Each structure stands twice: as structure tokens, then as C-alpha cells.
Amino acid sequence: MSTSAAAASAAAASSTCATLLRRSSPPSRVPANLRGSLPSRSLSSPSSSRAPVSPVYAAASASPDGSRGTAAAARKKLLIFDAEEYLAESLAKYTARLSGESVAERGAFTVALSGGSLIKALRKLAEPPYLEAGGGGKRDWSKWHVLWVDERVVPKDHADSNYKLAMDGLLSKVPIPASQIYGINDALSAEGAADDYETCLKQLVQDGVIAMSQVTGFPKLDLVLLGMGPDGHVASLFPGHPIVNEKQKWVSYIKDSPKPPPERITFTLPLVNSSAHIALVVTGAGKAGAVHKAFSEKKSSSDLLPVEMVSLQEGLITWFTDKPAVSMLSSI
Numbered sequence: 166m167s168t169s170a171a172a173a174s175a176a177a178a179s180s181t182c183a184t185l186l187r188r189s190s191p192p193s194r195v196p197a198n199l200r201g202s203l204p205s206r207s208l209s210s211p212s213s214s215r216a217p218v219s220p221v222y223a224a225a226s227a228s229p230d231g232s233r234g235t236a237a238a239a240r241k242k243l244l245i246f247d248a249e250e251y252l253a254e255s256l257a258k259y260t261a262r263l264s265g266e267s268v269a270e271r272g273a274f275t276v277a278l279s280g281g282s283l284i285k286a287l288r289k290l291a292e293p294p295y296l297e298a299g300g301g302g303k304r305d306w307s308k309w310h311v312l313w314v315d316e317r318v319v320p321k322d323h324a325d326s327n328y329k330l331a332m333d334g335l336l337s338k339v340p341i342p343a344s345q346i347y348g349i350n351d352a353l354s355a356e357g358a359a360d361d362y363e364t365c366l367k368q369l370v371q372d373g374v375i376a377m378s379q380v381t382g383f384p385k386l387d388l389v390l391l392g393m394g395p396d397g398h399v400a401s402l403f404p405g406h407p408i409v410n411e412k413q414k415w416v417s418y419i420k421d422s423p424k425p426p427p428e429r430i431t432f433t434l435p436l437v438n439s440s441a442h443i444a445l446v447v448t449g450a451g452k453a454g455a456v457h458k459a460f461s462e463k464k465s466s467s468d469l470l471p472v473e474m475v476s477l478q479e480g481l482i483t484w485f486t487d488k489p490a491v492s493m494l495s496s497i
């Protein structure tokens with residue numbers, strides 16, 4: 166399919182996840198022996214003549230219980246860019262590399278998007294060389310499966326919709342099959358939409374598109390892309406809100422979000438933390454306090470910000486930041 170044809174069909178898509186799953190041809194099964202975790206490798210330095218970056222600062226922070234060096238330790242890699250342009254270049258390269266690896270190893274790439282400034286930062290995926298190749302040097306856009314980490318409960322054509330934001334900024338410009346872009350059912354209540362989205366994820370697990378983690382017992386998406394608010398929220402998991410403590414559900418809902426609009430659905434922390442890779446895209450001086458707290462080694466389980474509760478059992482959480490966002494880190 167040509168890029169423009171795919172873009173047109175993707176742009177026209179407005180079906181719910183369940184409808185799309187019924188409509189799509191059965192996804193290829195992922196061989197059982199390849200359903201485990203992808204190898205967690207260290208990123209190579211993003212420095213190049215096109216994307217200058219300050220020296221990478223990698224930190225192994227204490228886990229929330231204060232211990233260090235446990236399997237659950239939130240190992241982070243912090244990339245600091247001198248300009249947003251370079252951050253976008255590096256983020257495209259990182260995402261394309263993971264896409265290529267996942268397609269080569271599992272035959273699919275499952276990625277979950279947040280809203281906010283993240284989508285603009287992903288724009289270079291819709292430009293050469295990524296547009297043609299999709300990542301990994303192969304035409305693998307057809308193997309992408311796109312979900313939302315969190316979504317506002319508004320119609321898909323509403324200005325507040327994360328679906329619309331991503332369609333306008335990225336997804337309408339790349340040849341991902343429309344049947345593999347899983348928006349929420351915007352005809353349902355917040356509670357109904359969260360249940361429906363969890364059902365969608367279960368179907369994708371059953372079809373072998375999403376692997377299950379043997380370690381966590383939750384689905385293991387290949388990549389979860391997060392932004393962070395100045396208050397340290399990620400997805401629609403806000404400080405002090407009870408859904409931050411959800412342990413069972415994969416997807417939950419909120420009707421009193423401090424960031425408008427109030428009604429949202431969101432991946433829970435266990436689902437976020439079960440993914441193979443997490444990228445956090447965090448820029449601007451307004452985020453400096455929360456970045457400082459996230460990288461602090463002094464942790465008390467009583468006042469953790471949601472961003473501090475993001476943790477991978479294996480692999481690195483890669484932070485894509487700029488200098489204002491890390492301005493309160495004394496060791497930079």
C-alpha cells in the first residue's frame with residue numbers, strides 16, 4: 166500500500182478497538198518461544214553530527230522500598246538534548262530501532278502512545294528515512310499495533326482527543342493498517358470505555374499480538390511512550406489519586422482528573438511497568454522539580470510521585486529531556 170493510501174485509510178478510521186479487531190484479518194501468531202522479553206540492551210549514544218547531545222547521565226536509582234540493586238530497581242538512562250530537534254531525531258531513531266528488533270523477533274511491534282507534547286516529538290517517524298523503512302531497515306509499518314496509554318473520554322474528532330492528536334501529528338502520515346490502530350470506544354462512559362479497552366488488550370493477547378510477561382503476569386507491550394506533567398503524573402495517573410494504587414486491572418478510569426478534561430481512561434501502573442521498554446519524553450523548566458525528585462536517591466514510599474513508581478523489571482527506562490528539565494539535577 167502506498168503511504169498516501171495508507172494515510173488516507175488510517176485517517177478515515179474512527180472505529181472502536183472491538184470493531185477493528187472483528188474487522189481485521191487474524192494477526193499472525195507469535196511463536197511461543199519468542200513471546201518472552203526482548204533482550205534489554207543499553208542504548209548506543211545518540212550523539213551524531215545530526216543530533217548533538219550532552220553526555221549521557223545514567224543512574225541506577227533506589228527502588229521505592231529504599232533498597233538498591235534489586236531486580237525491580239528503576240534503572241534509568243537520561244538523555245539531555247541541546248535542542249528539541251535533536252531530541253526528536255533521537256526519539257525517532259530509538260523507536261525505529263525497537264520496532265525493527267520487535268518485528269524481527271516477534272513479527273509485531275506493539276506501542277502505546279500518551280498525549281501531550283510527546284506526539285510532536287515523534288514527528289520525525291513520518292519523515293525519511295523512517296517513513297520508508299519503518300525501522301530496522303525493513304518495511305515494517307504493517308507490523309505496528311498502536312494503542313493509547315491514556316485517553317480522554319471525548320469523541321475521536323474532539324480537540325482534546327489523544328487519538329486525534331496522534332492521528333493528525335503522526336498516524337495519518339505513516340502506513341500502519343487502520344485495523345491495527347486501537348482507539349477507545351468513545352460512545353461509552355469512562356468506566357465502560359476502560360473495560361472495553363481492557364477487553365481489547367485481552368483479545369490482542371489471545372491473538373498473539375501482545376506477549377504476556379512471565380515475570381509480571383501482565384501484558385508486555387514492546388514500547389510504552391510516556392510524557393510527564395509538572396506534578397509528576399504519567400499517563401492519567403495523578404499524584405494522590407487512588408488509581409495509582411491499582412494492582413489488578415490493566416486499564417482503569419478517572420472522572421476527576423486535575424488536568425482537563427476530567428474523564429479519562431488509563432493504563433494502570435502494573436501494565437505500564439510490565440512493558441519491555443519505556444521512554445519518558447520530558448522537556449521544559451516546569452518539569453525540573455519532578456525530574457529532580459524522580460532522580461533523587463532518597464525515596465520514601467509515602468510520597469512517591471507516579472513517575473517515581475514507573476519501574477521496569479528488566480531493561481532501562483530511557484528519559485529524553487532537555488537542559489531546562491534537568492536544571493535541578495546537581496550532578497549534571
Ligand SMILES: O=C(O)[C@H](O)[C@@H](O)[C@H](O)[C@H](O)COP(=O)(O)O
Nearest residue numbers: 279280281282392393394399400
Ligand atoms: O493525555 C494526557 O494528558 C497525557 O497522556 C499526559 O500524561 C501527558 O503525557 C503529560 O501531561 C505530559 O504532557 P506534556 O508533554 O504536554 O507536558
